[in-house]
Amino acid sequence: MNGFEKRTQEKKNKVLEAAFHLINAKGGIDSITMDDIAQNSNVGKTTIFKYFGSKENLIHEVFKYFLNQMGETAQKIMSENRPFEETLIAMSQNKIHYLEKINKQFYLELMNFFTSKDDEGLSLMMQQYTDTSFGLMLDLFHRGRKEGKVDLKYSDEFLLVYFQALVEGISSPHIYPLILPYTAQWTELMIKGIAPGK
Known part of the structure; x- marks a missing residue:
């Protein structure tokens, strides 16, 4: 894994961790938004959509x-x-x-x-x-x-x-x-x- 791939994976993991904690803290999938995830992961919403699509x-x-x-x-x-x-x-x-x-x-x-x-x-x-x-x-x-x-x-x-x-x-x-x-x-x-x- 080169430096770019490593940084990309680290960002993805930050998004996954933030989404995981939000789902558990806020009481489910429907209670969180992509804006919440972007804010809590410090990763831009556009980047999140680029990584995960939806x-x-x-x-x-x-x-x-x-x-x-x-x-x-x-x-x-x-x-x-x-x-x-x-x-x-x-x-x-x-x-x-x-x-x-x-x-x-x-x-x-x-x-x-x-x-x-x-x-x-x-x-x-x-x-x-x-x-x-x-x-x-x-x-x-x-x-x-x-x-x-x-x-x-x-x-x-x-x-x-x-x-x-x-x-x-x-x-x-x-x-x-x-x-x-x-x-x-x-x-x-x-x-x-x-x-x-x-």
Whole structure:
């Protein structure tokens, strides 16, 4: 990437970050304008249109940007090859951290974009994100089995549903501020639940 491309990408990222924060601060897509985004990113409105074409395309890119950041952080955690418990705690904290950044409206609009917009690219990206996320969790559970921390009687499918149910439950807006200081204990309790019986 040359200097011009790097500066262009930095500007695009500033626009995406500004739009992301505005959507979450103001309560949704309909409550923000391109003028708001230009003002908050310090990037001209004409330049924003040049980069993204329309507000809808920009919002599309904001959702992709958010999912990419969450996925890249999770992959980085997995690549550190820490023991099962440490990795599970870090993965849980990562998911909570990203869910903390968004309000309920952002999540609903994200899901609406994936389900109601006829956008094969975005649907494909959501499917890839889900597949990657499940793949990482399966790798983690396999690591846990090898370390003797996960009972062999639990299937991959059950472990994925179990973990997803717990994380989505604690990501509820009135729960996650309460659980955050206890992430290590919560994860320990979860590990004890799937650990081999004595």
